[in-house]
Each structure stands twice: as structure tokens, then as C-alpha cells.
Amino acid sequence: MRVFTHNVIEVTNETRYYISSLNETAQEIAERIRGYWGVENKVHYVRDVTQAEDASRIRTTPLPQIFTLSRNFSLNLYRDNMFKNMAQAQRLCSFGLDTLKRLFRMK
Template identity: 30%
Template structure:
């Protein structure tokens, strides 16, 4: 981890706190606002990219750094709006590629971490001693991947990873199918 990582974070955060006119002086590119109404919520996203890094003091400590980016997301659920702002140091200098990369990152979050939580209740696990948290995470990921590969029992119509964990516990034939994949 870089020694001045928190300093860099603060500098980037301060930079993007300038008003739109000031940001324009540095050539900041702003994406069109994206609106995604889905799953009972409304999400608005906007991305900013600055390739002019003359203001960033310790940029030489980040090899390959070409730009800084910011993603601002507003989410409205049941009439309540929350805002999330994230900052990125990137070797990308194209706003469309930056947007795609940020969205892909959240795809990983949704595909893996959400599945781990829904399937294995991972957020409520309390393994804290020594290497236990890392070891259990590896085991749950392994189990998740094996469950994904297993064919569902013929007599089952609904299929989800949570259902597969139940089938594994209750259905001897499915358990043998899963164990053969090891």
C-alpha cells in the first residue's frame, strides 16, 4: 500500500469538490447522467474523469496513472434518497472505459459477494480468530462454484444457489452429484 494513499485520496476528494466551472478549467469530462429504474429503486449515475493531473502533488508515486475519476450515484428506494461518491485512480483515459470498468466492478460485487451472503449468510458469520475469516471465505467460494457446476435434480423446477444448498443437505443423490465434482 502506498505511504501517501490517504493524502492522495484527500487531494482527489478535494479536487472533485470544486464547482462545475472550476472543474471545467481542468478539462474534466462529465458523462451523461444514467437513470436505471430497477428492482423497486431508481438509480442515477454520473461519472467524471480528469486527465490533467497538474494539481496532484504525489502523482509520480502511482506508476501508470493517467487520470482520476469520480462516480456519483443517487439511489431512491421507498422515497428515501441516498448518495454514494467514489473516487478512482486509473490508467484509463477514456470516460466510456472508466464507466464500463466501474460497472464491471459492481458486477463482481453482485455476482460473488451478494451470492455468498444470500447462499451462506456470509454477512452474519463471525469467524475472527487467526486466518479463520480468509479460510472460511475460500471454502464458501469453493462451495459456491461447485454448487453452480452441479446439475439440478430432475424433479426440481425452481433452481437457485440457496435451493441447491438445501438440496445438498436433504437429497442424497444431489449430494453425491456435488461431491463427485470435487
């Protein structure tokens, strides 16, 4: 884990212990755990932080489901256009309709 404090990087190591009834090697279990965190970091974190989904005050059905669809659609659209940084893609696309037309290939 890297901790940033006043432009100084402090590197620390953490040990995690897992108890499992799975009939897998330690390497296979480690890959499962990394896979889980890959999804968490790629999708859930972006939706929670970049798109502020948890802060949304939309509660009336079916609006939460519609907004979830639109957030997922925008993430897929950004990734399809080779964006690596979703916050940067969101800022770029919020600049205007012309940017969105280019992403949708509607020049």
C-alpha cells in the same frame, strides 16, 4: 434501477458523475465500472447475503480462512454444475448427503 412496491414496478434513472485521470473513453470507463459491479454482485453479494458471511461469529484463527475457502469452494461447485441461482443451489445441497455426492460425482 427497479423499485418494487406492492407488486408495482417503478423504473427510475440515475446519473452518476466520475472524475478520473485515466486516459480512456467514457465507454471504456463504463465497462470498468460494470465489471466491478459484476464481481460485486456475483461473488461478494452471494457470500454476504446467501452464505451469511458477515453474520458469522467465527473469529478464532484459522477458522475464518477455512470457512472462506469452503464458501468459495461451494460457489465454484454450484457454478460448475450450472446453477444460476446460488441461494437455490445452497437450499438444494442442504437437503442431504446424496445431493452432495451427485455434485461431487461420487454416486
